[in-house]
Amino acid sequence: MRNAAFVNAHTHLELGPFADLLPTAQPFTEWVLELIKRRGGVENLAYQQAIEAAIATLIAAGTVAVGDISSTGLSVEPLLRSGLAGVVYLEVLGFDPAQSLPRLAARQREIDAWRQQEGRMQVGLSVHAPYSCAPALFEAAAEWCRAEAVPLAIHVAESPEEVAFLATKSGPMAALNARFTPNVIWNAPGCSPIQYLEQLGVLAARPVLIHGVQVDAQDLALIKASGAMMVHCPRSNERLMCGRMPLERYLELGIPLALGTDSLASSPSLDVREELAFARDLHAGLVAESDLLAMATSGGRQILGIAG
Numbered sequence: 544m545r546n547a548a549f550v551n552a553h554t555h556l557e558l559g560p561f562a563d564l565l566p567t568a569q570p571f572t573e574w575v576l577e578l579i580k581r582r583g584g585v586e587n588l589a590y591q592q593a594i595e596a597a598i599a600t601l602i603a604a605g606t607v608a609v610g611d612i613s614s615t616g617l618s619v620e621p622l623l624r625s626g627l628a629g630v631v632y633l634e635v636l637g638f639d640p641a642q643s644l645p646r647l648a649a650r651q652r653e654i655d656a657w658r659q660q661e662g663r664m665q666v667g668l669s670v671h672a673p674y675s676c677a678p679a680l681f682e683a684a685a686e687w688c689r690a691e692a693v694p695l696a697i698h699v700a701e702s703p704e705e706v707a708f709l710a711t712k713s714g715p716m717a718a719l720n721a722r723f724t725p726n727v728i729w730n731a732p733g734c735s736p737i738q739y740l741e742q743l744g745v746l747a748a749r750p751v752l753i754h755g756v757q758v759d760a761q762d763l764a765l766i767k768a769s770g771a772m773m774v775h776c777p778r779s780n781e782r783l784m785c786g787r788m789p790l791e792r793y794l795e796l797g798i799p800l801a802l803g804t805d806s807l808a809s810s811p812s813l814d815v816r817e818e819l820a821f822a823r824d825l826h827a828g829l830v831a832e833s834d835l836l837a838m839a840t841s842g843g844r845q846i847l848g849i850a851g
Contacts, residue, residue, distance in 0.1 A: 550843025553803025559593025667694030779805035
């Protein structure tokens with residue numbers, strides 16, 4: 544383990560300025576709302592400094608590859624020149640298709656431009672989550688990623704609040720949605736988050752899915768059949784009261800798995816070795832340590848499309 548080449552398959556490097564929001568046990572939607580409030584008051588320089596510091600931290604922790612999601616786009620250039628391998632995903636979101644589809648088009652142009660500079664670090668697209676993105680946005684993004692062979696990442700099945708929102712459009716996430724997009728008419732699909740992505744044709748793009756805590760047997764079967772992959776972020780899940788991912792069931796089905804720290808706004812460090820230690824305790828008696836180590840190394844390389 545001392546000489547292992549670690550992979551942190553899910554981060555938000557730019558969120559370093561919000562490390563003071565780190566929860567101990569906070570409902571997910573409350574944390575999201577506070578993060579949204581805080582992000583509006585931060586200058587680009589603070590994000591840039593946080594990104595550079597985070598890259599240095601990753602390298603010092605023995606990390607050789609990373610999957611980063613950026614809503615600002617400010618981490619792309621630093622990661623391309625960092626020497627790290629992996630994928631930096633430019634994020635798009637929005638429940639109003641009149642706004643989110645033009646944002647997608649802008650992201651597509653950015654990604655096309657950045658892909659000319661790819662080396663060991665690729666540039667991909669992240670459609671944020673089922674609770675924050677219009678169905679039309681998911682459909683258009685998945686179709687484009689499939690056609691252009693662009694890596695796609697999605698946060699999904701993270702919290703009980705997300706499940707309630709998609710099942711019955713109820714709970715705190717429904718209130719959050721109504722607050723930000725009161726004029727958008729959307730009927731809950733009445734299914735799980737994973738089933739929702741399947742209905743929209745998103746799983747056919749074989750995305751990297753992130754979190755996957757709130758899943759049942761049908762969800763797992765859909766993930767397996769599609770060839771989609773999953774990143775586990777146990778410390779963030781625990782601190783945001785999302786529950787324990789049924790990791791042993793993923794392993795039984797042979798679903799590709801990796802380990803990620805998530806951001807400093809929801810996890811105490813970007814050190815995947817510390818994430819590994821936490822996962823070992825969390826899944827004690829259910830998951831072999833060798834499987835967890837593989838998730839933090841070879842599994843991460845597989846999910847991020849890194850050869851060797």
